Amino acid sequence: MFTEMIPEIGHYALVIGLLMAAVQxxxxxxxxxxxxxxxxxxxxxxxxxxxxxxxxxxACLTTSYMLDDFSVANVANNSNSLLPxxxxxxxxxxxxxxxxxxxxxxxAGWSFVAALFxxxxxxxxxxRVIGVMGAVCVxxxxxxxxxxxxxxxxxxxxxxxxxxxxPLLQDFGLxxxxxxxxxxxVGFSVVFAFAIAALLGGRLDSAWTRWARPWCNVAWAFLTVxxxxxxxxxxxxxxxxxxxxxxxxxxxxxxxxxxGTALIHSLAVTEKRGSFKSWTVLLAIATFSLSLMGTFLVRxxxxxxxxxxxxxxSRGFFILMLLAITVAISLFIFxxxxxxxxHQVGFSWLSRDSLLLINNILLVIMTVTVLLGTLYPLIxxxxxxxxxxxxxxxxxxxxVPLTVIMSIFMGMGPVSRWKRMPGKEIYKRxxxxxxxxxxxxxxxxxxxxxxxxxxxALGMIVALWIVIPMLRDIFDKVRHASSxxxxxxKLSYPYWGMVLGHLGVAVTIVGVAVVSNYxxxxxxxxxxxxxxxxxxxxxxxxxxxxxxxxxxxxxxxIINVQxxxxxxxxxxxxxxxxxxxxxxxxxxxxxxxxxxxLYVAMGxxxxxxxxxxxxxxxxxxxxxxxxxxNGCGRPSGRGR
Amino acid sequence: xxxxxLLFLPLLxxxxxxxxxxxxxGQDPSYRDSALMTREFPAFEASTLEDPERQVDESLLTGxxxxxxxxGEWCPACKQEMPQLLDLADRGxxxxxxxxxxxxxxxxxxxxxxxxxxxxxxxxxxxxLGFDLGVYGAPETFLVDAQGVIRYHHTGYIxxxxxxxxxxPEVEKWR
Amino acid sequence: MALTRCITALVSVLLSxxxxxxxxxxxxxxxxxxxxxxxxxxxxxxxPLCENQAIDDSDAPISADMRERVYRLLQDGxxxxxITNHMVARFGDYILYNPRLENRTYLLWGIPIxxxxxxxLMVVLIVRARRNASATALSAEEQARLNxxxxxxxxx
Numbered sequence: 001m002f003t004e005m006i007p008e009i010g011h012y013a014l015v016i017g018l019l020m021a022a023v024q025x026x027x028x029x030x031x032x033x034x035x036x037x038x039x040x041x042x043x044x045x046x047x048x049x050x051x052x053x054x055x056x057x058x059a060c061l062t063t064s065y066m067l068d069d070f071s072v073a074n075v076a077n078n079s080n081s082l083l084p085x086x087x088x089x090x091x092x093x094x095x096x097x098x099x100x101x102x103x104x105x106x107x108a109g110w111s112f113v114a115a116l117f118x119x120x121x122x123x124x125x126x127x128r129v130i131g132v133m134g135a136v137c138v139x140x141x142x143x144x145x146x147x148x149x150x151x152x153x154x155x156x157x158x159x160x161x162x163x164x165x166x167p168l169l170q171d172f173g174l175x176x177x178x179x180x181x182x183x184x185x186v187g188f189s190v191v192f193a194f195a196i197a198a199l200l201g202g203r204l205d206s207a208w209t210r211w212a213r214p215w216c217n218v219a220w221a222f223l224t225v226x227x228x229x230x231x232x233x234x235x236x237x238x239x240x241x242x243x244x245x246x247x248x249x250x251x252x253x254x255x256x257x258x259x260g261t262a263l264i265h266s267l268a269v270t271e272k273r274g275s276f277k278s279w280t281v282l283l284a285i286a287t288f289s290l291s292l293m294g295t296f297l298v299r300x301x302x303x304x305x306x307x308x309x310x311x312x313x314s315r316g317f318f319i320l321m322l323l324a325i326t327v328a329i330s331l332f333i334f335x336x337x338x339x340x341x342x343h344q345v346g347f348s349w350l351s352r353d354s355l356l357l358i359n360n361i362l363l364v365i366m367t368v369t370v371l372l373g374t375l376y377p378l379i380x381x382x383x384x385x386x387x388x389x390x391x392x393x394x395x396x397x398x399x400v401p402l403t404v405i406m407s408i409f410m411g412m413g414p415v416s417r418w419k420r421m422p423g424k425e426i427y428k429r430x431x432x433x434x435x436x437x438x439x440x441x442x443x444x445x446x447x448x449x450x451x452x453x454x455x456x457a458l459g460m461i462v463a464l465w466i467v468i469p470m471l472r473d474i475f476d477k478v479r480h481a482s483s484x485x486x487x488x489x490k491l492s493y494p495y496w497g498m499v500l501g502h503l504g505v506a507v508t509i510v511g512v513a514v515v516s517n518y519x520x521x522x523x524x525x526x527x528x529x530x531x532x533x534x535x536x537x538x539x540x541x542x543x544x545x546x547x548x549x550x551x552x553x554x555x556x557x558i559i560n561v562q563x564x565x566x567x568x569x570x571x572x573x574x575x576x577x578x579x580x581x582x583x584x585x586x587x588x589x590x591x592x593x594x595x596x597x598l599y600v601a602m603g604x605x606x607x608x609x610x611x612x613x614x615x616x617x618x619x620x621x622x623x624x625x626x627x628x629x630n631g632c633g634r635p636s637g638r639g640r
Numbered sequence: 641x642x643x644x645x646l647l648f649l650p651l652l653x654x655x656x657x658x659x660x661x662x663x664x665x666g667q668d669p670s671y672r673d674s675a676l677m678t679r680e681f682p683a684f685e686a687s688t689l690e691d692p693e694r695q696v697d698e699s700l701l702t703g704x705x706x707x708x709x710x711x712g713e714w715c716p717a718c719k720q721e722m723p724q725l726l727d728l729a730d731r732g733x734x735x736x737x738x739x740x741x742x743x744x745x746x747x748x749x750x751x752x753x754x755x756x757x758x759x760x761x762x763x764x765x766x767x768x769l770g771f772d773l774g775v776y777g778a779p780e781t782f783l784v785d786a787q788g789v790i791r792y793h794h795t796g797y798i799x800x801x802x803x804x805x806x807x808x809p810e811v812e813k814w815r
Numbered sequence: 816m817a818l819t820r821c822i823t824a825l826v827s828v829l830l831s832x833x834x835x836x837x838x839x840x841x842x843x844x845x846x847x848x849x850x851x852x853x854x855x856x857x858x859x860x861x862x863p864l865c866e867n868q869a870i871d872d873s874d875a876p877i878s879a880d881m882r883e884r885v886y887r888l889l890q891d892g893x894x895x896x897x898i899t900n901h902m903v904a905r906f907g908d909y910i911l912y913n914p915r916l917e918n919r920t921y922l923l924w925g926i927p928i929x930x931x932x933x934x935x936l937m938v939v940l941i942v943r944a945r946r947n948a949s950a951t952a953l954s955a956e957e958q959a960r961l962n963x964x965x966x967x968x969x970x971x
Contacts, residue, residue: 247867282650289654302664304866316665324658331651338647346945354942361934369927375660376923382663385919387672389861391869391912398927523839603839614839672863675907741876767880774905776863776877 003063007072007151010060014151017053017108018141020046024111024134028127032201040123043130044115050137051105051112058105061150062092071158074098074150080164082551090175091165096299096315097150099178103295104140106179106186111137114190114215121211128197129190136189139322147315167578167585173233177226181253184223185291188260190215192288195281196330199337209271209280216267216284217497220260224504227253228628236590241519241599241616243624246395248303251374252294255367259287262363264501265356273353273418275345278338279360285334289327290367296323302378348420355413362406369398404462407509410502411437411465415473430469437464449518449619459513463506470499500630508627511620520617523603526557527610535617537598538562539571544609552576552585557611559589559600573613575602597621674782674793675774681708681788682772689739689747689761696762702788705815706734707781707807709758710770713746715778717797722754724798729757733811737761740770740778783807785814840879842886849889856885856898859912869912881906 024046031039061074065088070076078095079088092098111133118126144150191212198208230253235243244250263283270280297303300316347353373390381387415429441461445452474491481487520535531540543558554574562568574587591598596619603612676682681701688694701708709725711718729735737758739747742765751761764770773782783792792810794802844850857871862878870878870885881902888898902910914920 242872245867278647286650296661300661300665302661302667302669304669313665320658320661320665323661327654327658328651331654335644335647335651346947347942348946349942353945354938357941358938361938365927365930365934368930372923372926375657376920378664378669379660380919381667381669382660387907387909388914388920389909389912390914390923391859391861393859393913394923402931523841525841601839606841612839612841672907672909675903675905771880771884772905774863774907776875776906 003067003069006060006063006067007069007153010057010064011149011151013053013056013060014141014145017050017057017104018138018145020050020053021108021134021137021141024050025131025138027131028134029131032124032127032131035124037123040127043127043134044119047108047112047115047130047134050134051108054101054105054108054141057151058092058101061098061101062089064151065089065092068162070160070162071153071155072150073152073154076154076159076162078162078165080162083162083165083170086175087165087170091169093178094165094169094174097144097148099182100140100144100148101150102179103182103186104137104144106182107133107137107140107189110186110190111193114193118211122203124201125197125203125208125211128200129193132193132196133189136193136326139326143315143318143322147312147318167583168237171233171237173229173237177229177233179226180222180229181226184219184221184226184260185253185256185294187215187219187222188256188284188288188291191219191263191284192330195284196333199281199333202337204277204281204337204339206271206274209267212284213264213267213271216260216264220257220264223253223257223260224628227257228625231628232625235621236588241521241597241618241621243515243621246373246392247305248374249294249298249305251370252290252297254370255294255374256287256290258363258367258370259283259290262360262367263287265359265363269353269356273345273347275347275353276357276360278334281334281338283360285327285330289323289330292319292323292326296320297374303374347418350416350423350426351420352413352416352418355409355416358409359406359413362402362409366399366402366406369402370395373398403509404458407462407466407505410505411469414470414498414502429472433468433472434465437461437468440464449514450520453517456513456517459509463509463513466502466506466509470502474499504627504630506627507623507630511623511625511627514620515618515624518619521614522616523612523614525606525610526613527608530610532613532615534615535596535598535619536564537617539600539615541613544611549576552578554587555602555605555611557600557602557613561591561598571598571600573600573602575605575611592622594622595620671795674790674795676782676790677793679790681782681784681790682769684762684769684772686762686764686769689737689744689751689763692744692763696760698788700760700762701736701784703786704734705786705811706736706784707811708736708738708784710738710740710773710775710778710780710782711750712740712742712778713750714742718779719750719754721779721798722757724800724803725757726755727800728803728807731808734759738764738769738773740764740775741767781807783810783814840882852895853886853889856889856895857882860885860902861910861912863906863910 023042027039027042027046031037031042061072064072064075065079066085068075068079068081068088070079074095074097078098079091083091093102111130114133115126115130118129194208194212194215198204227250230250231243234245234250235241263280266276266280266283269276296316296319298305299319301313302316345353373394376390377388411433412426412430416426438461441459441464442457444460445456449456477491478484478487481490522532522534524530524532526532526541528541528544531538533539538561540560540562541557542560545556545558547554547556554576556572556574559571559573560568561571569591571589571591573589576585576587577583578585586601586603589600596617599614599616599618601614603614605611681698683698685695685697688696707725707728725735735757737760739761742750742763744763744765747761747763751758762769767775770778773780777796779797781794781798782790785791791814792807794807798807842850842853844853854871858869860870860881862868862870862873862875862881864875864877865873868878870881884902885898888901893901899911908914914923916924
């Protein structure tokens with residue numbers, strides 16, 4: 001009896017959430033303008049209430065999934081009674097409506113937490129922050145209720161069973177990747193709210209940056225992990241061992257990451273030195289705007305992408321309006337309220353200030369490049385200049401040199417000082433590290449890998465150049481302490497955040513350089529008894545069998561893999577035919593490792609009992625994502 | 641004052657971008673014109689579906705305006721658009737088929753079952769002619785004028801509305 | 816125990832995963848350079864039918880045809896440019912992931928390069944301005960106050 005009402009309860013909860021979000025927006029903003037403490041005090045309880053009701057709505061949708069309520073269209077289209085419970089749980093966000101609800105839930109959650117943790121900030125500042133976040137919540141809740149209601153019913157004519165979740169989404173990747181990514185996207189709304197609140201209140205001092213920095217760090221860490229997980233998922237699920245395709249949807253997540261990275265650095269400058277004030281505000285607005293734009297690109301169908309949701313022009317129009325209103329209003333406020341005369345804080349060529357300036361400019365160039373490459377086909381098309389594609393060759397050609405230039409300055413960053421430092425001191429601190437990076441980096445590919453490769457050497461040099469001066473700096477700082485541990489403890493949290501972040505970049509660079517150049521791949525004909533050698537491993541097909549799974553028929557090859565040292569293990573790639581859909585799927589056998597992945601896939605039956613097989617040896621591919629996970633350490637860098 | 645104007649630049653940039661986004665919403669990103677538009681029909685040599693002995697080449701498509709339809713027995717949309725093609729043939733438009741990636745037997749069965757609007761069918765079992773035409777899926781339809789130049793291209797299913805609103809006017813235009 | 820089981824579950828997810836079927840073809844190359852060229856060409860051409868995949872990643876029939884054609888033209892001794900032209904003549908510029916440099920794509924390459932040059936220039940201009948700012952960081956008034964403070968210290 002009660003369970004039948006669950007979707008309606010969810011729907012009403014959303015409506016109540018919307019009303020609360022509206023009060024959360026209007027009361028504190030009006031209160032801050034008219035200096036009415038009572039109105040401002042509405043912020044926190046409304047944020048809490050909104051979060052509670054959106055959470056109820058979300059719980060209702062999840063319950064509908066768990067109970068296989070196929071009268072709910074969203075459940076019927078994306079789930080199935082045979083789906084394991086954990087995929088039912090994650091199927092909620094495996095579709096457009098549910099994922100926007102998850103997004104809204106996170107937004108409400110961030111706004112509640114931001115309100116909660118900001119209680120000891122100036123009252124009008126908090127009120128404005130909560131109000132701005134409430135406004136964004138209103139936009140998304142309206143979007144759900146008007147165009148993407150997940151609680152829509154199929155009445156009468158309830159289907160017997162659901163259409164099932166796309167097999168590609170029945171995966172651990174779906175469980176972890178979208179929530180992390182959304183946490184990142186949405187997290188930047190807090191920084192955005194702080195920036196707008198600072199503009200509105202005329203408090204563009206370094207205080208707001210101090211309050212906003214921890215939020216920025218946390219959001220950045222989530223986004224980094226989300227992107228790394230997405231790349232990892234694509235690696236084993238979509239592409240044939242590819243890990244970044246420069247697809248519009250991937251670029252959409254990279255854009256806020258790039259500006260977010262710039263923001264982390266410029267926030268530091270604004271907090272410590274009081275300069276770059278307008279610039280930091282602009283970056284905060286840009287980062288959240290790019291998150292919104294990513295949503296628009298993914299859900300409106302203006303660009304063709306492998307990952308895009310089923311699209312609908314009316315939704316696209318709504319998000320475009322949401323994007324336009326948010327961005328236009330905030331940029332308008334920015335143009336009116338940003339300080340007219342910038343406060344000139346002096347610094348010299350050799351200073352942390354100028355290095356961070358270069359960092360910001362490079363990151364902005366990278367952002368514009370990715371944005372341009374992603375949107376150029378759309379722009380040409382709308383000018384009737386024909387259809388073109390912009391893909392990996394373009395992005396790689398520009399991104400690789402930009403990353404190298406960036407890394408050169410990155411190596412100098414940690415040892416530099418604010419304002420100015422003598423050239424002699426920089427030279428004294430860095431020359432040995434530079435020599436070591438070049439020599440070791442150039443030598444590594446001599447001993448590692450099939451042949452010396454200039455790109456691997458370059459990648460190694462760059463990575464070492466980032467790491468060595470940093471390690472030396474830690475060593476120098478620790479050396480003067482009474483004991484090693486005392487020295488380590490003396491280093492601040494933000495310092496460790498910086499170390500982990502930079503280390504992550506270096507690790508990722510190593511992974512990219514090695515796997516892009518030392519990747520081995522062979523397509524071979526194999527039948528029982530055939531042996532193939534690749535990357536020091538011998539792959540022998542011992543047996544070809546057939547088996548029947550729960551809902552598929554499979555041809556399985558049993559491959560015995562022998563390592564150089566004589567140890568061996570079994571890999572079982574499969575070719576499956578799903579009976580319900582008649583869809584053939586290749587079940588790849590993957591052997592992950594810290595230093596290499598092995599990848600075996602079955603292709604076509606060549607008749608005569610042999611199969612086409614693809615075998616890949618991917619050295620150090622895990623390092624790619626390891627660098628991203630390293631970014632987790634970043635939130636420890638909370639502002640001091 | 642100068643600086644205040646500069647501060648408005650991000651807003652202007654965004655408005656420019658939003659215009660393109662708005663335009664993009666109305667477009668189907670997967671729609672593209674054929675690369676062969678306004679070019680001559682590619683040279684080919686093939687037998688016909690009806691008669692393995694009969695060899696045809698690109699001269700088949702000169703002399704009169706012709707609609708060339710690429711189809712296959714394996715293609716569901718081809719079956720659905722057959723009534724429209726029969727209608728076009730009834731209106732006196734010359735139709736030539738390309739039986740794409742099919743076997744003779746299946747192709748003939750298809751025509752027996754769904755009707756045959758085509759004057760002749762070029763047999764293209766390996767898809768070579770289809771490849772030269774830039775065909776990446778069936779059905780696709782090309783309008784070839786009397787000089788053998790490709791004038792119009794339609795990707796996918798032809799609906800009765802497509803016949804009325806685009807195909808017939810295009811045929812008139814190039815006749 | 817629970818943790819071990821959790822990790823085992825995680826790893827087993829990693830060991831076998833479904834992938835959309837893609838064509839795995841056996842191709843013989845006499846010369847490794849040609850094999851490299853084949854890989855580069857098929858990786859930089861976009862499947863005209865799929866959403867956004869290179870032909871070497873895609874299982875669409877047309878991608879298999881295109882791979883086959885690239886292979887055949889390579890065997891015929893055609894150059895990369897000839898092969899690219901051959902494909903563009905049939906499927907249009909759309910299939911090139913690396914757009915050709917022509918009137919309509921000048922900005923695509925030009926803007927980033929202009930930004931790099933402009934960015935470098937901006938760094939120089941900003942730092943030069945800020946260096947002067949640091950030279951005149953103290954106004955006359957501030958200087959007077961500073962002097963006063965120093966004097967007071969001396970006199971005490």
